[in-house]
Amino acid sequence: MAEKRTEEKKAVLPAKSNFSEWYNELLQIAEIMDVRYPVKGLYVWFPFGFDVRKRTYAIIRELLDKDHKEALFPLLIPETEFMKEAEHIKGFENEVYWVTHGGKNELDVKLALRPTSETAIYPMYKVWVRSHADLPIKIYQIVNTFRYETKHTRPLIRLREITSFKEAHTVHATWDEAAEQVKEATRIYQEFYRRLAIPTIVSKRPEWDKFPGADYTMAVDTLMPDGKTLQIGTAHHLGNNFAKTFDIKYEDLKGEQQYAQQTCYGISERSIAALISIHGDDKGLVFPPEVAPIQLVVIPILFGKSDEITGACRDVADRLKAEGIRVELDESDERPGAKYYRWEMKGVPLRVEIGPRDLKNNAATIVRRDSGSKETVPLDNIVEEVKKRFEDIRKSMFEKAQRQLKERIFNCNTLDDVKNKIPDGIARIPWCGGRECGLAMEEAVGAGILGIPEGESGRGNGVCPMCNKETGNMAIMAKTY
RNA sequence: GGGGCCGUAGGGUAGCUUGGUCCAUCCUUCAUGCUUGGGGUGCAUGAGACCUGAGUUCAAAUCUCAGCGGCCCCA
Missing domain, CATH: 3.30.930.10 (Bira Bifunctional Protein; Domain 2)
Known part of the structure; x- marks a missing residue:
């Protein structure tokens, strides 16, 4: 049950x-x-x-x-x-x-x-x-x-x-x-x-x-x-x-x-x-800090009544707000776990938890939405620690997304290759650039030619799969929205 | 453009084949109270729905038609 x-x-x-x-x-x-x-x-x-x-x-x-x-x-x-x-x-x-x-x-x-x-x-x-x-x-x-x-x-x-x-x-x-x-x-x-x-x-x-x-x-x-x-x-x-x-x-x-x-x-x-x-992921939204409506949520971990913890949370929230950070202090009457899920759904980049264990060490627990990593940082340095992580988050989100894109661009030489790869992403294939060939390629694989990309990925050596002419152009093909 | 599936509380669903047993099931949500509190606490009480219109019928969530809306596949 x-x-x-x-x-x-x-x-x-x-x-x-x-x-x-x-x-x-x-x-x-x-x-x-x-x-x-x-x-x-x-x-x-x-x-x-x-x-x-x-x-x-x-x-x-x-x-x-x-x-x-x-x-x-x-x-x-x-x-x-x-x-x-x-x-x-x-x-x-x-x-x-x-x-x-x-x-x-x-x-x-x-x-x-x-x-x-x-x-x-x-x-x-x-x-x-x-x-x-x-x-x-x-x-x-x-x-x-x-x-x-x-x-x-x-x-x-x-x-x-x-x-x-x-x-x-x-x-x-x-x-x-x-x-x-x-x-x-x-x-x-x-x-x-x-x-x-x-x-x-x-x-x-x-x-x-x-x-x-x-x-x-x-x-x-x-x-x-x-x-x-x-x-x-x-x-x-x-x-x-x-x-x-x-x-x-x-x-x-x-x-x-x-x-x-x-x-x-x-x-x-x-x-x-x-x-x-x-x-986004299975838990919901993930935002880079710059566009996140709420950049950080503070969650008090209470056992019975604890003015100390509540006070520490409010103090941290105020200090962060004073730095222009968009902070939400979640004092609602819910279990911490329920709060975690809710703020994760909303894509809040950082979560700061303060409980008895943290307070004893004059520290806070800080959790990243993008990676899920959990660390303990001294309360005195909280502002610097948060700012540092915001920059890290944007960088690593971009790197991760770039990696995922790169992994799903497939180099192809034949239209059969293209047809096989297109359900998974983008196919890169030589194309002479001609209209007839291009339209025939689109027809053959049931996907569109986006074009010849700028920079390195648009160049290469190969033969156009339709007219068999040598070409230095590489086109990218994909199913499009 | 062609084809298929679907529409039941705020969200997700059961019931539809074979009309009546449905003032409609379950989960979630919401409200109130107590309880609880380092990853969705538990209990009690309560609130909330058959897409719209027409038709068939003694009787429609269930069948028919149309409209509106949603999803999927193909071009």
Whole structure:
């Protein structure tokens, strides 16, 4: 009977090996998202989840604010603007929600709920850009966007309302300068994900998979525990495609009118899906200290009445709070074990326990969420010991995640190899880069080509499995979300 | 886009095949009290549910249809 109860309690959160169930249950139990909102594809941020979002987005803001300006454009886009760019329309027309009525009156010009904001922003850029001295413009906004997804929706990953779309839109004088900005964007995103201890792969998307209306698309991907990759950032070189349709021109040094060159790049709450999925375990969430809503919980170990222990705990909590650490002192009337499980579910990076044994030695027990390691430290040094561990935790979380990603990139030479490895992760295979070959490869293995990765992993010597030509390019293939 | 499975308290479930024995089972949760306290303490009392609509029937959680919602597989 007692054993059975233990099993049932453990079964509250499904094992992470059952990723899909684990993910859905965790979002609910750990109070990230409430998935019970009665409209398909729309979900509710719990206050706790929203706190994680706030801290995560504070990082992206910090990184962008160095040389971008934050602005805010309207949610509604008139059909007349939305329909200007042919490629862009083709890419989004099946996913757009339309506002057709104001009260009982039908609108003369339908209004689109932005699926992305190019067509909301660029009519204004036409007005704002006059001279080369106005350039570059680097603006971002963090907004909700709407896409009528017909495939299966999934909280934080595939949504009909993306609640946390960070989109940047830049304007430059030259194509090369814009290309440099695209590189800069992927650098910013990698730094952002490094802070979240999430390893990434940057690659150039194949021609057939680029953003509608772009010259080319760079993408940032990561690997989820179930072996599928998740696109968690993109940067697009728009060339002067949109500048031509929206008539964005500047006067150059010689007094001639030139079309501007543009980029746009985005990140969404998929970043938080990755944060949760990559670090979480069978016990629940695991957060890097920087984004943890609660960074440390103090748990008194009481035997009968003990003002001494309570006092010591309060003192420690106060000292840590004074250092700006987000501390929770759990004096609730529960057994310590129950508290451990609860705070572990919430991903609190450090737990400090103080009981009679510790107090006798003027010490505290300090437990890491990521590794489970338990150590005794002197009470006098508690602040330094905690700070040191925060840095260790982020580092070792990143290293662990990097190791796990590396272990699941498989070098392949044949399409059969690829097919065998793809259920477990990412396949790396020579590819000539040609469209015909690429599409045939995707067809043959039933997975997508993410692209040719930046850096070493994108180079190698081999033959393209379709055309048998020698090539120095290595592509990566995977099942994608 | 095609196919399959499913919807019962806040969460997880039993009951549905063969309609009535169901003012609906069990676990968890929540509330109150006592007890307990270094990994989910125990006891007592109490609270809380058949997705929506239409239909069949003397009778629907159970059968039929539609809607809404969820999950899985294939393209």
